[in-house]
Amino acid sequence: MNNMVVFKGDISPAIQQQILAFSDFHIRDINFAHSIGEKVMLKEVEVSRRTEDNRLQARVVYQLKVEDDMLNQAQTMHGGCAAFLLDVCPSVPLALLAMIQDKPADYTSQAMVMTFHAPAPRGATLNVMNTTVSLGSRTVSARAEIWDVTHRRLCVSGVLSKMAPKNATPPVPGAVKL
Numbered sequence: 001m002n003n004m005v006v007f008k009g010d011i012s013p014a015i016q017q018q019i020l021a022f023s024d025f026h027i028r029d030i031n032f033a034h035s036i037g038e039k040v041m042l043k044e045v046e047v048s049r050r051t052e053d054n055r056l057q058a059r060v061v062y063q064l065k066v067e068d069d070m071l072n073q074a075q076t077m078h079g080g081c082a083a084f085l086l087d088v089c090p091s092v093p094l095a096l097l098a099m100i101q102d103k104p105a106d107y108t109s110q111a112m113v114m115t116f117h118a119p120a121p122r123g124a125t126l127n128v129m130n131t132t133v134s135l136g137s138r139t140v141s142a143r144a145e146i147w148d149v150t151h152r153r154l155c156v157s158g159v160l161s162k163m164a165p166k167n168a169t170p171p172v173p174g175a176v177k178l
Contacts, residue, residue, distance in 0.1 A: 009047035011100070019045060019096045022105065026091055027062075033084045039064040040089070040128070047100060056100065058093035062128040063149075066120050076119035077126075077155070082146060086114055086158040090130040090142035094162060097132050098140075107140055107162035114158040124150040139163050 007016055020042070027037045044061040062085075072078040087109055098105040120126055127149050133141040139161055146156040 005042050006044045007046070008044070011045065011047055011096075015096070015099050016045070018099055019092065022095050022099075023060075023092050026095075027088045030088075033081070035069045036064075036081060036084060037088070039067065040085070042092075043127075045093075045096065047096065056097060057132045058097040058100075059129070059131045060089070060093040060096065061130070062089050064126055064128070066122050066124045066126060068122065071122060074119065076121050077124075079114075079116065082116070082120075082156045083112070083114060085128050085146060086112060086144050086156065086160060089128045090144045090160040091162065093130050093132045094135065094140045094142050097135050101135070103135070104164060106165065108165045109160065110139065110163045111161040112158060114156060116156055117154045118148065118151075120146070120148045120155045121151075124148045126155070133159070137164075 005020065023042050027040050030037055040062050041064060042060070043063050044059070046059040047056060048059070049055065050057045066077050070077050070081045091107070094107060095105040125148070127147045129145045129147065131143055133143055141159060141161045143159050144157065145154060147153070148155050
């Protein structure tokens with residue numbers, strides 16, 4: 001998988017290796033939706049300056065094919081599968097941008113807004129395009145689009161907001177556990 005990834009922009013070899021490992025850990029090496037995650041192939045990683053404000057932004061493209069374990073009763077990609085992709089895939093450009101700026105790269109999902117535009121039928125090749133929107137000190141966000149490249153149409157779009165996890169409060173000795 002890794003030798004097929006195209007890197008664009010000023011991404012050091014060390015960060016390239018970190019983002020490959022992060023991507024595999026976050027999308028492919030998980031228990032939930034494992035059969036879906038292992039189909040998701042990283043294709044492109046890019047860092048550039050946004051024209052509007054000259055800030056760094058990251059863009060990551062994944063590709064997969066719609067297969068039987070992704071389908072609803074209508075034989076198109078299930079909305080839950082789309083939600084999974086829109087939760088995990090945009091997390092990677094956010095982590096990439098954080099790594100490049102030497103900031104913590106681990107966030108937890110806070111909110112996701114999705115819009116369904118067209119069905120993705122069995123056999124369709126999908127590109128999941130993910131671009132950072134903001135990288136603040138407390139919250140970060142990225143937008144994602146799932147394109148059916150076989151039929152040349154947008155299937156799903158969305159925005160994912162994440163937040164920096166707060167350290168868990170240590171238990172109070174002698175406290176009642178509910």
